[in-house]
Amino acid sequence: MKIRNIILLTLLVALFLGCAGREPTPGVTDSEILIGNIQDLSGPMKELGMALPHGSNLYFNYINGKGGIHGRKIKMVIEDHQYNPQKAVAAAKKLVEQNQVFCFYQVIGTSPCEALRPTLEEYEIPLIAPATQSGTMSDRSRRGWKYIFHTDTGYDKQANILVDYAYEQNGDAKVGVIYQDDDYGANVLKGIAEAEERHGITVQKEAYQRGATDFAGQVMNLLKGGTTHVIIGGVVREPIIVMKTAAAMSYAPQFLGISPTMDHRVVLGAGKEGEGFIVANFAQLYNSDAEGAKLYRELFENSGTDPKVMGMYNFYGFMTAMVLVEGLERAGKRLTRARLIRAMEGFKNWDGMGVFPGISYGPSDRAGTESVVLVANRGGTQQIISDWIE
């Protein structure tokens, strides 16, 4: 009887200790993993706020349909920050405290992501695949760096590569850049400064305010400066207006674009003035032969979505969902935030069914990819014209 009591007591203590050691992970149940996404649903980048999560959900639904990750289905909660960093912080706190999300995923915009750093530190919560190509996302000198896993090649790296490309094409090239006067532009300028030092040159710099609708002054300055290659750090409207303005002034430099200018509407909107526009991109195109791209097209067509939604931003959501799913798979059945971080650090040249050049992280490395392909507008269609360039 006494032995029986001792065994029973031992079992109870073991059970108690076991329970105490396995405090439930927020956002994770036996059947579900809850992730938090903060998008711009009603601000200046709202069109991406619709396209990105739709692409992500295409892949999440596909994985959920196959039984989920270790038996758990992924559910994504989306908040709106209207591209306002303060609202992004408020939304993040709500997602953590009220919704109890497991991790953040794909928060859009450089400034909102930068604003989240203290929150990531405070709650020790990872942010996987922030939807910005700013190289600052993988900067280890910044707060909360170890919680951010950046997938994309930074704007600074892209700008560097584009300057190199200009000099490969023309040894006497004179390079100029038109950049947005914010965090996005600051990261582009960082890459430009590195390229200036390497080549011993001075790049002509022209700034514009977000939302600008007229670029005559900047284009005229580039013309006066005799620039032969102009790098445009814009999104959709800016490259269209810049190229049309230049054409109106009979000024025809080689225009080069940072990856957000790869939107197919730039090709449509710029018309013949956009012919030959070359853009750096950190992944294969959605209409390429990469296995991941084929799967995307197949799932998209089966979803019955308006075909107009198909494109680079929708595919971007899809690709980054692949990164998160891979990390969650690797983290194993006993999912915790610390385990996800360790699992992500184990990525070594993972190419997401041929879509990425190879994503690698490590205990002190948060930059996923470091390469780009160059995509040129040829007769109204976008064609890859280079291998992966580092």
Added chain:
Amino acid sequence: MTETFGGLTQEVVSGIALGCIYALIALGFTLIYKATEVVNFAQGELMMVGAYVNFFFVSALLEVPLLNGVWAFIIALVGAVAFAVLFGAFLDLIINRPLKDEPVFSVIMATISLAIILRAVMAVIAGPMTRIPPSPFGSSVITFGGVAISTLDMFIILSAVVLVMVFYFFFNRTKWGIAMKATSEDPMAAHLVGIPVKKVYRNVWIFSMVVATIGGVLLAPRTLLDTHMGFLGLKAFPAAVLGGFGSIPGAIVGGVIMGVIETVSMGTLSFHFPWVKEINDIIVWIVLIAVLMIRPAGILGHEEVDRV
């Protein structure tokens, strides 16, 4: 030197086109203010709504077989203006009439709310994607003396000048225009002398919406169509103040001055004095404050003297 002069001329021409866009929006501000003494902060959004309605018409009509492209644009413009007339009357009904005896502050708040509502509703109707509206003028450019200007910009300048002339003539030479001015001065006295005040208010909202629609139709191919294009109204407002709030020629004078300053400071000034880039945002405001210090009513505004 010649190169600098050539560049400066180009910037001035581009600045005039940009300024005329501000002028078209500022004209809308002025019209409503002139007749009702209310500042309509939704003017930029009215322009956005007009541009979208025209875009919907153009897109639908271009699909119609056998319909010539030019006719599609003309019919779409007529349709958009017809919509503007109805929508202007509707706004008078829901904003102006219920609030006409309320403090100006309440009416201003109502127009700010209207701006937010219009942006949200249009985002729901049109979807979140930035649209690329076709231009009836394509990408054609006219060059004279080495200075280039797109046909679209030429039309923007022409439209701003014509509309300012039409409304200047209307307010100073026609019975209805003078009735509107009288209503603005003293609605009660205007009512007592037989001016149909309600009709005056309705017409001025209709005029304002029509001007906004024409501005939006011309502006959309230049800036692309987006629910945030209404924020240009925030730049047109200081243009209206600079020219003299309530002055019709002041709208175009203020708009053009702002447009030229913006383009030249971004261009030649920044090129020769790189530090100008750092203060580009505030140059226009510095000029505005400087002008208001010398002429508080704006360049073409009239100072009001209250007799005691």
